[in-house]
Amino acid sequence: MSAISIIARLTFREAIRRRIMLAGLVLGIAFVILFSIGTHFIFGQIAADTVANMPSQMAADIMIAESTNTFMMMGLYAATFLSIAMAALLGADTLAGEINSGTIQTIATKPIRRADVVLGKWLGFAELLGLYVMLLCGGIVLSTFIQSGYIPQNLLIGLGLIYMESILIMTITLMLSAAFPALATGGIVFGLYGLAFIGGWVEQFGALLQNDTAIKVGITTSLIIPSESLWRRAAFEMQAPLTGTFGSPFTTTSVPSPLMMGYTFLYLIVVLFIAVRIFQRRDL
Amino acid sequence: MPDAIETQNLRKVFGDYAAVKGLTLQVQQGEVFGFLGPNGAGKTTSMKMLLGLIAPTSGEASLLGKPIGNREAMQRVGFLPEHFRFQEWLTADEFLLLHGQLLGMKKDDLQLRRDELLERVGLTPFRNKHLRTFSKGMLQRVGLAQALLNRPALVFLDEPTSGLDPVGRRLVRDVIREVRAQGTSVFLNSHLLSEIEVTCDRVAFIQHGEVVRVLELASLSNDQTSVTIRVSNLAAESLNGLSQWGREIQMDGELIHMIVPNDTVLPEVTRYLVSQNVEVYSITPNRMSLEDIFIETVGKDGGL
Numbered sequence: 151m152s153a154i155s156i157i158a159r160l161t162f163r164e165a166i167r168r169r170i171m172l173a174g175l176v177l178g179i180a181f182v183i184l185f186s187i188g189t190h191f192i193f194g195q196i197a198a199d200t201v202a203n204m205p206s207q208m209a210a211d212i213m214i215a216e217s218t219n220t221f222m223m224m225g226l227y228a229a230t231f232l233s234i235a236m237a238a239l240l241g242a243d244t245l246a247g248e249i250n251s252g253t254i255q256t257i258a259t260k261p262i263r264r265a266d267v268v269l270g271k272w273l274g275f276a277e278l279l280g281l282y283v284m285l286l287c288g289g290i291v292l293s294t295f296i297q298s299g300y301i302p303q304n305l306l307i308g309l310g311l312i313y314m315e316s317i318l319i320m321t322i323t324l325m326l327s328a329a330f331p332a333l334a335t336g337g338i339v340f341g342l343y344g345l346a347f348i349g350g351w352v353e354q355f356g357a358l359l360q361n362d363t364a365i366k367v368g369i370t371t372s373l374i375i376p377s378e379s380l381w382r383r384a385a386f387e388m389q390a391p392l393t394g395t396f397g398s399p400f401t402t403t404s405v406p407s408p409l410m411m412g413y414t415f416l417y418l419i420v421v422l423f424i425a426v427r428i429f430q431r432r433d434l
Numbered sequence: 435m436p437d438a439i440e441t442q443n444l445r446k447v448f449g450d451y452a453a454v455k456g457l458t459l460q461v462q463q464g465e466v467f468g469f470l471g472p473n474g475a476g477k478t479t480s481m482k483m484l485l486g487l488i489a490p491t492s493g494e495a496s497l498l499g500k501p502i503g504n505r506e507a508m509q510r511v512g513f514l515p516e517h518f519r520f521q522e523w524l525t526a527d528e529f530l531l532l533h534g535q536l537l538g539m540k541k542d543d544l545q546l547r548r549d550e551l552l553e554r555v556g557l558t559p560f561r562n563k564h565l566r567t568f569s570k571g572m573l574q575r576v577g578l579a580q581a582l583l584n585r586p587a588l589v590f591l592d593e594p595t596s597g598l599d600p601v602g603r604r605l606v607r608d609v610i611r612e613v614r615a616q617g618t619s620v621f622l623n624s625h626l627l628s629e630i631e632v633t634c635d636r637v638a639f640i641q642h643g644e645v646v647r648v649l650e651l652a653s654l655s656n657d658q659t660s661v662t663i664r665v666s667n668l669a670a671e672s673l674n675g676l677s678q679w680g681r682e683i684q685m686d687g688e689l690i691h692m693i694v695p696n697d698t699v700l701p702e703v704t705r706y707l708v709s710q711n712v713e714v715y716s717i718t719p720n721r722m723s724l725e726d727i728f729i730e731t732v733g734k735d736g737g738l
Binding site: 160260 | 489506513519532535
C-alpha cells in the first residue's frame with residue numbers, strides 16, 4: 151500500500167473516530183429533512199395558486215417548474231455553504247494541529263515523502279467531502295424530485311462544480327494550515343470566502359446594471375479567489391430557463407466562462423502544489 | 435561498516451540565534467551514545483536535524499552512511515520523540531500497525547513484530563484500548579514499541595524515561611541493553627544522568643550547541659576517584675606527604691579530601707598514614723559520578 155493511501159485512510163478514519171463525520175451526518179440529515187418539510191408546504195401552495203391563476207395548463211407547468219427550481223437552488227446554495235464550512239473545518243487543524251502537538255514527528259520520520267503526507271490528507275478529505283456533498287446536495291435534489299418530479303438540467307455537471315468548490319476551499323485551507331496555526335488558517339479562509347462572496351455580488355449587480363467596472367471588479371476577485379465562480383457556474387448549469395433573468399445569489403446573471411472554470415482548475419492544482427512545497431520546507 | 439551517525443559542523447540558526455553552533459560527532463555502529471547537556475543546549479534541535487525534521491542551516495550529516503533525510507536510511511531508523519502525542523483515537527494495536535505500514539513492513543512480519551513488542555513492553559492486555567485512555571507511562575511504552583518495530587539499526591530516544599515509574603525505567607534500560615546486544619546503535623538524549631551512566635558506552639556533553647567533551651563511560655569507574663579519610667592526630671608534614679599519591683588535598687576538621695588517580699593506591703595511603711602515627715577511623719572512596727563531571731564540564735550555572 152502506498153504511503154499516500156495509508157495517510158488518506160488514516161485521515162478518513164480520524165474524521166469518523168473523532169465524530170466529525172457523525173456530526174456532519176446528523177446535521178446533514180436534519181438539513182435535508184427541514185428542507186423537505188418546508189418545500190412540502192410551499193410546493194403544494196404554489197401548485198394550487200399557479201393552476202388557479204394561469205391561463206393554460208402548459209403555462210402553469212412552466213411556472214411551477216421555475217419556482218420549484220428556485221427553491222431547489224436555494225437549498226443547494228445553503229448546502230454549498232455547509233460543504234465549504236465542512237471543508238474549512240476539516241482542513242484548518244490538520245497540518246497545523248499535528249505540527250503543534252508533535253504528532254507529525256513520528257509520521258515525518260518514516261521512510262515516506264513529505265509530499266505523501268499532504269497528498270494523503272488531501273485525498274482523505276476529498277473522499278469525506280464527496281460523501282458530504284452527496285448527502286446534502288443529493289438529499290435536496292432527491293427530495294425535490296420525490297415531491298414534484300422535477301429534475302434540473304445538467305445535474306451532474308452542477309453537483310460536480312459544487313463538489314469542486316468544496317475541494318478548492320479545502321485545498322486552500324490545507325495550504326494555509328501548512329504555514330499558519332489552525333485559528334489563523336480558519337480566519338483567513340473565511341475572510342477569503344467573504345471576499346469571493348462580495349466580489350460575486352458586485353459582478354452580478356454589475357451585470358444587471360450593465361456596469362463594466364463593477365463586472366471587472368467581480369472578475370478580478372474571482373481571479374484572486376475563484377470559489378464563488380464555481381457556484382455561479384453550477385447555478386447557471388442547473389437553473390431553469392426563465393430564472394436567469396432575475397438576480398439573486400441562487401441564480402446567475404453574469405456567467406463565469408468555461409475559461410474561468412479552466413483557470414479555477416489550474417488554480418486548485420497550483421494551490422495543492424504550493425501546500426506540498428510549504429510543508430516540505432517547514433521545520434517540524 | 436559506516437558510522438551510525440556522523441556529523442560535520444552541523445549548524446542551525448533561528449533568526450539571529452544559533453541554536454546549534456557547530457555539531458561534530460561520530461556514533462559507531464552498535465554503541466549506546468548519550469547526549470548530555472543543560473536545558474537549551476540544542477539537544478533536541480540537533481536530534482531533529484539528524485532525523486530530517488529540521489533543515490540544517492549549514493554543515494553535513496549522515497545516518498548509516500546515507501545523507502540525512504534519505505528514505506532508505508530512515509527505513510532502518512527508529513525514533514521516540516519527547517513529549518510525544520500520538521493519534522489518540524487509535525488503539526495500541528492500530529497505532530503500531532499504522533507505523534509499521536508507514537515503514538513499509540510486510541503484513542505477516544508486522545503482525546508478528548507488533549505482538550512481540552506489545553508483550554515486551556507489557557501492553558498486551560491493553561492492546562485494544564484507545565490511546566486516549568492510556569497513562570503517560572503507557573504511552574511512553576507504546577511509543578518505545580513503535581520505535582523498535584522495524585528492528586532498527588539506529589534508534590533515537592528523546593527522554594525515554596520521562597514520566598515513567600521505576601519499573602518503567604528499568605524496562606527502558608533493559609530494552610536498550612537488548613537492542614544493543616542485537617547490534618543496534620542507540621542515540622539517547624536524557625537529562626537523567628544516572629540513566630545515562632548505567633546504559634551508555636560513550637557520552638557527548640553539549641553546551642551552546644557545540645560538543646564540549648566526549649567521554650568513554652567504561653573509564654569512569656577506575657580513574658579519578660575522590661577519597662575522604664577521617665583521621666585524628668595528623669601532623670602538617672604527614673599531610674604534605676600524601677601528595678605523592680594524589681592531588682587537591684584539603685583538610686577539613688577531621689576529614690581529609692583528596693583525588694587519587696585510581697583506588698589501587700588506597701592501601702598504600704592507609705599504610706603511610708598508620709606509619710606516621712595518624713589515627714585512621716575511616717577511608718571512603720567516592721567514585722566521581724557523571725553528575726560531578728557534568729557540573730565540572732558545563733559549570734554550576736548550567737551554562738546559562
